[in-house]
Amino acid sequence: SQQGEEDPQALSIQEGENATMNCSYKTSINNLQWYRQNSGRGLVHLILIRSNEREKHSGRLRVTLDTSKKSSSLLITASRAADTASYFCATDGETSGSRLTFGEGTQLTVNP
């Protein structure tokens, strides 16, 4: 079953605006990670948040985690055209073993 599900599926904003993407999951997790994928390329790890953390920052990225709602959000502040990409959340849970389960992703377009 699909563990992570992002919304919206697609988001289009103007440069300088903030972009917020959400991820929901179904089962208990150890960690939740966010990845970025430029068109036709591999995914790049952005940030990880542990299940006992509520918020984490890295540069212009801010990730929150609400384990009671089984949801996470990724905020990109002051977006740039170069932020245009697909963003995926991925979870590893207590029964995941050594593997991550990815969501369907949010396609972010930042218009210059």
Added chain:
Amino acid sequence: SQTIHQWPATLVQPVGSPLSLECTVEGTSNPNLYWYRQAAGRGLQLLFYSVGIGQISSEVPQNLSASRPQDRQFILSSKKLLLSDSGFYLCAWSRQLLYGYTFGSGTRLTVV
């Protein structure tokens, strides 16, 4: 530093032909290795993962197989390709899930 190589970048194969995609990791030992497939505009589907030489776990029954003949080599194969095998194939490695995955650049496979 660790690097991951995946090739070829693109591949067009006729239905019924064999397939061999190779992925190698450098700069680390005993990595966890993964093969994912991504349909256009969609999330990642885990196909196989391996925690050691000769140890392969299959996630989805399909027309594909995987092998790990050496510690840092992971091969995805098929004896006879189907049209439905078309997609974007991604190899990844990890040391621990806590540090996330590092992905290769992907192979775009088109079965015609």
